[in-house]
Every structure is written in structure tokens, then in C-alpha cells.
Amino acid sequence: MNVTYPAASFRQNATPPAASVPLLGVQNLNVSFGPAHSRRDVVKSVSFTVEKGRCVAIVGESGSGKSVTARTLVGLTGARSHVQADRLTFQGKSIDHLGDTEWRALRGKGIGFVLQDALVSLDPLRPVGKEIGEALTVHRAIRTGAELTERVLELLKLVGVPEPAVKARQLPHELSGGQRQRALIATAIALDPALLIADEPTTALDVTIQAQILDLLSETRERGKAVILISHNLAVVSQMADEVIVMRHGEIVEHGSSEQIFGNPRHDYTRSLLKAIPSVQSRGSRLSSYKAPRFISAERDVTKALAQSDIAQRSRPLLEAEGLVKRFRGPDGKLRTVVNDVSFRLGHGETLGIVGESGSGKTTVARMALALERPDLGEVTLEGALWTAATEKERRQRRSDISVIYQDPLSSFDPRWSIERVIDDALARRRGDPLDRASRRSEVSELLDLVGLSSSFRNRRPLELSGGQRQRVAIARAIAPRPKIIVCDEPVAALDVSIQAQILDLLGDLKSHLRVSYLFISHDLGVVHHLSDRVLVMNHGVAVEAGAADDVFLRPRQPYTRKLVAAVPQLRFQAA
Amino acid sequence: MSFATSSAGHAKAFITARVLTGARRFPVRVYVAAFFMAFFLIAAIEPKLLQTHDPLMLSLTSPLKAPSLTHWLGTDQSGRDLYSRIVAGTGHSLSIGLGATALSLALALILGVTAGLSGGWIDNVLSRLFDALFALPTLFLALLFVSLLGTSVPTLVIAVGLGTSPGYARMVRVQVLSVKATSYVEAARALGHSPRRILFKHILPNAISPLATMFTLGVGQAIIWASGLSFLGLGVAPPSSEWGALLNAGRNYVIYAWWLEVMPGIAIAALALSVTVVGQYVQQRLEGRIELP
Structure with a gap:
């Protein structure tokens, strides 16, 4: 499938997704930032596919390009970016070179996106229920008030926010961190998108809340939706993902099933990442290859x-x-x-x-x-x-x-x-x-x-x-x-x-x-x-x-x- | 011969290219602003160097002449050279701008730092005072002082200085409060540094550094306030050519002679802008902050 075809013509000839076509296909994706003379390559020839009902995790350090890769899939890389791919398809249609309007039609409806920091991602002056409601009305899924309210409460209940009727009327800062993150997930799944991208969804959260959020993501996957999970927490990833992509400096260093990546990592970098996790087993041993300082x-x-x-x-x-x-x-x-x-x-x-x-x-x-x-x-x-x-x-x-x-x-x-x-x-x-x-x-x-x-x-x-x-x-x-x-x-x-x-x-x-x-x-x-x-x-x-x-x-x-x-x-x- | 000319031409082009491309040391706007500032400084200190005519010399044969080679910015209703009058008025405008801003910020610093550091009832009393004064329009406060003290350059300085200080004082107080709450101040406390050292090494420098920008912006503002007062006839009296007074004098003729209003206006804007641009640049360099595009 190394065929490169012009995106525009492909869009015109878009055919309904055949059984063999993956939900999301990314082939040779390159993203760079900045003006032509000082362009920085942030993502280099990344290829992967995501199937329905699967969870693909992208792991790597900050600056590895994992978040940029995710943002490319919802067209949110910003005006200074330069995105280029041999193939970028969602449900069999090319999402390469989409205009703003086309992206807006796709975001939320086709692909849901959960950002890392719920406090800054939610409008501080808007009740949480309104925020979720907006996700529904923007795509004209529901117009009328009563139906909208009902659906919002249903969503809040689905993501496990207690007392949905009360919380829907509260502002983001009145909710706990876990509830905010769940409300944000509710906005992302409001229209039941086929693909949910979660960028470090549990990073700022406590372990017990993290466990709840992960359960929620698992349920989404079990309902036949695909999930792309971006995280630097390998334990979280090992719990959730079917497939793992390890990225470093914008490139994929290793790509395989969870069993293979965690049980039998082939690349040195993956091994060093696994070794770096502090845990019961790591007590008394060194976590990094960093050498002891010279003492004077x-x-x-x-x-x-x-x-x-x-x-x-x-x-x-x-x-x-x-x-x-x-x-x-x-x-x-x-x-x-x-x-x-x-x-x-x-x-x-x-x-x-x-x-x-x-x-x-x-x-x-x-x-x-x-x-x-x-x-x-x-x-x-x-x-x-x-x-x-x-x-x-x-x-x-x-x-x-x-x-x-x-x-x-x-x-x-x-x-x-x-x-x-x-x-x-x-x-x-x-x-x-x-x-x-x-x-x-x-x-x-x-x-x-x-x-x-x-x-x-x-x-x-x-x-x-x-x-x-x-x-x-x-x-x-x-x-x-x-x-x-x-x-x-x-x-x-x-x-x-x-x-x-x-x-x-x-x-x-x-x-x-x-x-x-x-x-x-x-x-x-x-x-x-x-x-x-x-x-x-x-x-x-x-x-x-x-x-x-x-x-x-x-x-x-x-x-x-x-x-x-x-x-x-x-x-x-x-x-x- | 032709060879020599072309090489000189190349050299010139090369220098221009260096100034315009990345090889330069300062951004172009700083050069432009510095040029204007230098011009106004010379005009303030030694106006005769820059004047083309005697700013007070009447000429009944050439009233309201449009800008030309003899009268660069035209003449006023009495045939006086506008360019020379603007140059002559620079000293007044600049000293009012600097003096009023300095007075305003000095007051604001003393009161704002006191309020921010002391907290408790002192802070409450001072804050309410700032709020009350801030609620009154600056122009109203300035008018009050002018009516109490009469019209002169020192009065303008005091009037504009006092009128603009409550706003700054509030800002200083908030700055001090926010720096006081930072974790680097706490880190210094945890190291066991004395409150005095923390005040002088952390709180004051960090609370004041945004004020450097405020100062440069304030100079421009103060010039505009002073011009406003002069325009209302409450500033420096004619035949002085303070810029606001020029605007005031020209307003009756604006239909026939646009330059009487536009040129002093440009002078006010150019001075205010150049002080601001240079001030901001110097502050960025001092702070070592990465410049945002």
C-alpha cells in the first residue's frame, strides 16, 4: 500500500469503507514547524493504523512528537505547522488537506479529542452542562431544550459524575479534578465518535480517579469505538492498550502488541523506558543509566x-x-x-x-x-x-x-x-x-x-x-x-x-x-x-x-x- | 571612474542589506525610535541647533502657508514657522512628560509598596484611597490641582503626576502582593534569608521591573494629558509653543490649515511612541527574556 495519490482527487472518489479498510490509516506522516528556512521536523515518517474496537497507545517523552501526531488527526497543529502525509484516512476518506469547515464537521462527530488539562480546556465561566450541550448542538444533533438537557444528564451519568443534575449547573472550578476530566470526556464522546483520542487523560489525577477514567475509556472501547491513548505512563498503557507505538525524537522506534512491547521489548530505548519505572521491584537498584556524580x-x-x-x-x-x-x-x-x-x-x-x-x-x-x-x-x-x-x-x-x-x-x-x-x-x-x-x-x-x-x-x-x-x-x-x-x-x-x-x-x-x-x-x-x-x-x-x-x-x-x-x-x- | 562608483554603490547596498537583514544588532524599530528620541532630546536641550526660523518671529506676509521647502511644516496664522515652534515646544512637553511620570511613579511606589507589604488595616486604608482616587477621572483630578495652584509648568507636572498616580499605585500593590506569594520568595525564606534581603533582592526588583514599561508608556501618556490641559487653556500660556498649546491655537484654523493640528499631533505621537519602543526594548534586554515574534 505504498501508493501515493493526490489527496484532492482521492476525496472526490471516496468510496464507502470496505471491510479491509482500517478506521484510521496513517502513512508516512511528517509534521514540521516554523518557516521554510528554519523548519523543525517534529514528526518523521510515522505510519500506523487503528481498527475498530482497538486501543492504540503512543508513548514517549515530552518532545517525542506523540501529542503532535494526535493533534494532526484532528487538524489542530496550528497555523505554523506543515503537515505532509502519503496517506491520512479516516473511515476510508482522506482527511489530508481538509479545510477548517471540513475539520469542524469531523471533530467531535467522527473523532473525539480529550485534552490533558481539564481545568484549562473547559470554559471557566460556563456551566459544565452547557459545555457538553454545546458539543451536541454544534453538530445540530439535537436542538430542543428538553431533549438536550436529558442527553447531557445521560452523558454525565455515563462518565460517572455523581449527581449529574447538580453538577451540570456548576462551573468547572466547582468540580473536583476527576469530575472535570470526566466532564471533558463527556464532551468528547457526546456524539459517539468512532475514534476517541485521549492525550494524557490521567496525568494530573490521583490514582483512584485515574482508575475510574481508565475504566471509562475501556468501556468506550468495548462499545466498539477505537481509542488512541497518549501517555508517558507505561503502566497505564499496559493496562489499556492492544497495540503500543513507542516514539522518540519524532520517530517510531518500536511498534508492536502490548504483549510484545512489555514482555519482550526489542529496542534499547523501550527497555530503558521500562527500566525507568520506579516500583517495588526497582528498590535499591538504579533506574537510569545516568552515572553517579564525581564527588570531590x-x-x-x-x-x-x-x-x-x-x-x-x-x-x-x-x-x-x-x-x-x-x-x-x-x-x-x-x-x-x-x-x-x-x-x-x-x-x-x-x-x-x-x-x-x-x-x-x-x-x-x-x-x-x-x-x-x-x-x-x-x-x-x-x-x-x-x-x-x-x-x-x-x-x-x-x-x-x-x-x-x-x-x-x-x-x-x-x-x-x-x-x-x-x-x-x-x-x-x-x-x-x-x-x-x-x-x-x-x-x-x-x-x-x-x-x-x-x-x-x-x-x-x-x-x-x-x-x-x-x-x-x-x-x-x-x-x-x-x-x-x-x-x-x-x-x-x-x-x-x-x-x-x-x-x-x-x-x-x-x-x-x-x-x-x-x-x-x-x-x-x-x-x-x-x-x-x-x-x-x-x-x-x-x-x-x-x-x-x-x-x-x-x-x-x-x-x-x-x-x-x-x-x-x-x-x-x-x-x- | 565607473568602477569606483559601482563599488561605492555596492558598499552602500551591502550596508543597507546588513541593516535590513538578520545581521543587525538591534531591530529596525529601535533604530527609528532612537533617532526620534535623539532628535527630541537635542530639541529640548538646544532647540537653536534644529530651528530653521525664529519660532516667535511674526511674518504678516506668509500666514497659514502649507508645508514647503522654506517652511517645512508650514506656518501658523501669524506666519510663524510651525517646525521651529514645535522644536521650541519640545522642552516643555518632554520635561512635563518625564517630570509628571517620575512624580507619579515615585508616589505610586511608596504608597503601593507600603500597602502591599504591610497588609492589614494599612493596606485596607491605602487601597480604598487608591480606589476612590482611581474612580475620579484623571483629567478631573488634574483640573482640581490646576485650579488650586494656577497655571505653570511645575503645576502641570504636579497635576498630571498626582492625577495618574492612583492607577500606578494599585498596580504596584498588586505586583508586590503577587511577588510576595511566589515560591521563589518562599524558597528564600526557607533558606533563612532576612526579610530585608528578600525585600531588596526579590520583591522590589520583580515588582518594579514591569513598571519600567509602565514608565515609558506613562511618559507618552503624561505628555498627552499635559497637552490636553494646555489645549483646554489650563496649561502653559501662549505665546509658549508647548504642543498642547499649539493644538489649541490651531484649532480655529483647522479647516484652512490642517498642518496646524496634524503636525503637533504627530510630534506628540512620535515622542510617546519612541520612548515606549526604546523603553520596552531596553527592558527586554535587561530581563534577558526571549522576545516573542
Whole structure:
């Protein structure tokens, strides 16, 4: 089928789909961006087909071209793009070179598209029901009010939104993240399209909600619809997909059935992706091929010194939280208890993972550990001394003992500052004699080296770096004052699997070399399990279960923990 | 001989090509704006260098002459050279624009930063004050001050400066509040930096940097406000050739002599635009932001 035929003439001769014609056929698709003289190829000779009732997944890192490929299929690549394909057919008709009107006729009706971020994809000032209704009226499927309302409620019920009649009248921000995502899926399936494209539909969601969304997509497929699932989460993909396409740098590196890709991956890149997933099995092993940083002699001395002082202090915990309670006043004026009676201890050189879904209060706990938030009841002590109960002035000197890494490193850097200035600023807080200019300069280089960045980064600005590089800089800043504890608040949540693997490896290396303790907060059970010695599970502000990582995750005692662990998608077909 | 000419021609073409293509260091608009700014600066400091006639010299033989080679921008009803009068009025317009904006922003900074940082009742009182003043039209506020203080250049500066400051003060306050809430400020707190250091190293620079653009835009605006007041006869009195006064004087003759209104108008627009363009460019360079197409 390597025949190239002019799209226009093909459209005229369009024949009804024969049994042998796939629902969607893509042959030698190339997409590039920018003006002719500086064109960037984003998708390079991609070919695949999708059959009815099948789920094809496209996986790859950000920048691999997976989203662009998907957007091409609904004609949403933008004005600056240049799309070229030997063949691009849907239901036997060419969808190459369609005009705006033709695309509009196809979108929603023939091909449904679910975007990643439901909050920005839904009109903030329009009730959810209206939004879904619009999908129906745009294509003139239904006109009258009563019928429309009925169909909208039916759709909301179908996607599992509770109390559809109430929710239909609410604005997107009044719905939870999972409900928003489901409402968005409802708009996409409103006209029962034959093909549903879901671009990272569960990325921002908690595991339990993710499981519900995946069930919903499975149902769609079982009703005979085809699904293209775009995700960087391989476990999700292994649960859902019949076929998997692995993309890298705009090209398909491997294409096969789920069984083959996950059970017997042929390409090195696929293997490295699979190896990068943190899980129970990965504990204690490296996730990436990234090499351990070269440690300088001075740092080793510190390590030794720390190790010696360790023995003396090991008996008492480094950080101790006792009965923490925090209430916030909600927009309705009512007090809401965000953290309720949470206690924990963090020992020297230990990693305590705090895991929970969004809204469970884990970040508030982290902020109280950092004494950025004062608990309403209870207190945190640092090395046996007052911490949250001390005054800010007293704390300031000791703040270098406990540093922080945020989920979004970019916003934690002053946008005007160079990387050098960011790290230098943290070095100024190191205890002991103030360093002179020259030694601070060399120290910045050493810290950059330690986190695996070359010195050439020192003059760059945060905006110019990739997500992984930014997180490395954030780590360099965190270790610069030589802290005893680093609080990591979702440090890898915004990163691709392979970058996440490198950052987790780096954190692991630093832990053993610098003897720091981590308070590691994440919604990702695999990530927490990979890194933590002990784990605290939180739900609605309450510490549900605590214990050794293996005990909690492999032998959970509480029903909530069991539910959480069960909701985590597991890699299927994996070779032992 | 012919060889020499053609090579000179090539050199010229080459230079033009370099200026117009990617090899240049600044965008073309910056060159154009800088040229206008330089012109107006010279006109403000040493108007005699640029004048072709005495701006006050009456000529009864040539009233309301259209633009020509002798009178580049034409003449007014008394035969005075319009070009020379615009040049002569630059100093007034520019100093009112800069002075009023500086005063306005200085006030806005002090009050806005105080409100944003202190919070609580101080913020409440100041914010309500800004809101109340902002609700009054700028022109109304300016008129109030002119009526209290009389008409002169310093009065115009104060009137326009005070009139435009509530809007800026509100903006400064919001900037300070938003920078205060960023995670880089929290990160600095978590590192144990002192509040004073955080204020001077993070909050002020980040809250003020958008104001640089506001300043350049404000200069143009202030010139227009001042011209407006002069146009109403409340600014600098004739025979001064402040641009607003020129517009005011020309309005009776606009049917016969369009240039009396259009030329000062172009001067106001050119000055306001060039200050804005250069200001924005400098800000982009300072911030190292990637320029959007």
C-alpha cells in the first residue's frame, strides 16, 4: 500500500469503507514547524493504523512528537505547522488537506479529542452542562431544550459524575479534578465518535480517579469505538492498550502488541523506558543509566564528619512532629481541618515518604516541617530543639539545616537570576566562615558537577533549561547550605519517566554520599516505595497508616491503603 | 571612474542589506525610535541647533502657508514657522512628560509598596484611597490641582503626576502582593534569608521591573494629558509653543490649515511612541527574556 495519490482527487472518489479498510490509516506522516528556512521536523515518517474496537497507545517523552501526531488527526497543529502525509484516512476518506469547515464537521462527530488539562480546556465561566450541550448542538444533533438537557444528564451519568443534575449547573472550578476530566470526556464522546483520542487523560489525577477514567475509556472501547491513548505512563498503557507505538525524537522506534512491547521489548530505548519505572521491584537498584556524580574530596570529608557525629546523635530523631493540626478558612468562611493529628519522626540518614492523594494534606505537613506554616496544635522539633514554636528570628539561623525541593522548580527561582546567582544565594546561608568570592565560584561549579550539570550552565537563566535540568539546579540549591534534611515536595511529578528516573537516582546517590535525610512527599506510590525507608499514608488530613515501606505497600492493613495500592496500575506482560 | 562608483554603490547596498537583514544588532524599530528620541532630546536641550526660523518671529506676509521647502511644516496664522515652534515646544512637553511620570511613579511606589507589604488595616486604608482616587477621572483630578495652584509648568507636572498616580499605585500593590506569594520568595525564606534581603533582592526588583514599561508608556501618556490641559487653556500660556498649546491655537484654523493640528499631533505621537519602543526594548534586554515574534 505504498501508493501515493493526490489527496484532492482521492476525496472526490471516496468510496464507502470496505471491510479491509482500517478506521484510521496513517502513512508516512511528517509534521514540521516554523518557516521554510528554519523548519523543525517534529514528526518523521510515522505510519500506523487503528481498527475498530482497538486501543492504540503512543508513548514517549515530552518532545517525542506523540501529542503532535494526535493533534494532526484532528487538524489542530496550528497555523505554523506543515503537515505532509502519503496517506491520512479516516473511515476510508482522506482527511489530508481538509479545510477548517471540513475539520469542524469531523471533530467531535467522527473523532473525539480529550485534552490533558481539564481545568484549562473547559470554559471557566460556563456551566459544565452547557459545555457538553454545546458539543451536541454544534453538530445540530439535537436542538430542543428538553431533549438536550436529558442527553447531557445521560452523558454525565455515563462518565460517572455523581449527581449529574447538580453538577451540570456548576462551573468547572466547582468540580473536583476527576469530575472535570470526566466532564471533558463527556464532551468528547457526546456524539459517539468512532475514534476517541485521549492525550494524557490521567496525568494530573490521583490514582483512584485515574482508575475510574481508565475504566471509562475501556468501556468506550468495548462499545466498539477505537481509542488512541497518549501517555508517558507505561503502566497505564499496559493496562489499556492492544497495540503500543513507542516514539522518540519524532520517530517510531518500536511498534508492536502490548504483549510484545512489555514482555519482550526489542529496542534499547523501550527497555530503558521500562527500566525507568520506579516500583517495588526497582528498590535499591538504579533506574537510569545516568552515572553517579564525581564527588570531590572536600565533600567526602564532610561525609566522614557527618558520619561520626551521626553515631552520637542517632539515638534521638532529627525531626519530630507531634500531633500536628492545621485548619484553613475556606472560601465559604468555614474552617476546614486540613491536617488532623499527624505525628512522625525522621531519623538521621533516613527517608520518610508521605503519600496521599491531592487534598490529603501532605503538602501542608511538609510546610509545617519547614516551619513555613505554623501548626494550630502540636509542634515540630528539630534536633530536639523548638522549631515551629520558635520565633522566626531564632529559626533563621537554623534554616540551613533543612532545605526544600519543590514540584515546580521554575517558579521557585527568581526569573531574573542566573543559575550561578541562585546557587550562590543558597551558599551564602552555609554555616561557618563566609566563603570569599573565588571559593564561592568554584563551589558553584562543584555543586553543578555534583548534580550532573556542566559549569557552562552557570550563566544561563532558569527559563532556558529543560524540566530535568531545572530540578537538578533546585537540588544543587537545596544541598548548597549542607542541610541535614531535605524536604522534597513532589520533586518528580512534573517530569517524564526517564528524567524522573535520573532525578530519583541522583537523590539516591546524594542520600548515601551526603548522609541527608529526606522527607519525601509524592502521590506516586511507586516513586515513594522506590526511595523511602518508612512511609506515612495520609487521607483527608489524617495519617491512616505508617510503617516500613515494604510493610505498608506489600501488606497494607488499613482499607484505604489497600484501596490506594490496588488502584495503582501495574505493568502487565512483564517478563520475570 | 565607473568602477569606483559601482563599488561605492555596492558598499552602500551591502550596508543597507546588513541593516535590513538578520545581521543587525538591534531591530529596525529601535533604530527609528532612537533617532526620534535623539532628535527630541537635542530639541529640548538646544532647540537653536534644529530651528530653521525664529519660532516667535511674526511674518504678516506668509500666514497659514502649507508645508514647503522654506517652511517645512508650514506656518501658523501669524506666519510663524510651525517646525521651529514645535522644536521650541519640545522642552516643555518632554520635561512635563518625564517630570509628571517620575512624580507619579515615585508616589505610586511608596504608597503601593507600603500597602502591599504591610497588609492589614494599612493596606485596607491605602487601597480604598487608591480606589476612590482611581474612580475620579484623571483629567478631573488634574483640573482640581490646576485650579488650586494656577497655571505653570511645575503645576502641570504636579497635576498630571498626582492625577495618574492612583492607577500606578494599585498596580504596584498588586505586583508586590503577587511577588510576595511566589515560591521563589518562599524558597528564600526557607533558606533563612532576612526579610530585608528578600525585600531588596526579590520583591522590589520583580515588582518594579514591569513598571519600567509602565514608565515609558506613562511618559507618552503624561505628555498627552499635559497637552490636553494646555489645549483646554489650563496649561502653559501662549505665546509658549508647548504642543498642547499649539493644538489649541490651531484649532480655529483647522479647516484652512490642517498642518496646524496634524503636525503637533504627530510630534506628540512620535515622542510617546519612541520612548515606549526604546523603553520596552531596553527592558527586554535587561530581563534577558526571549522576545516573542
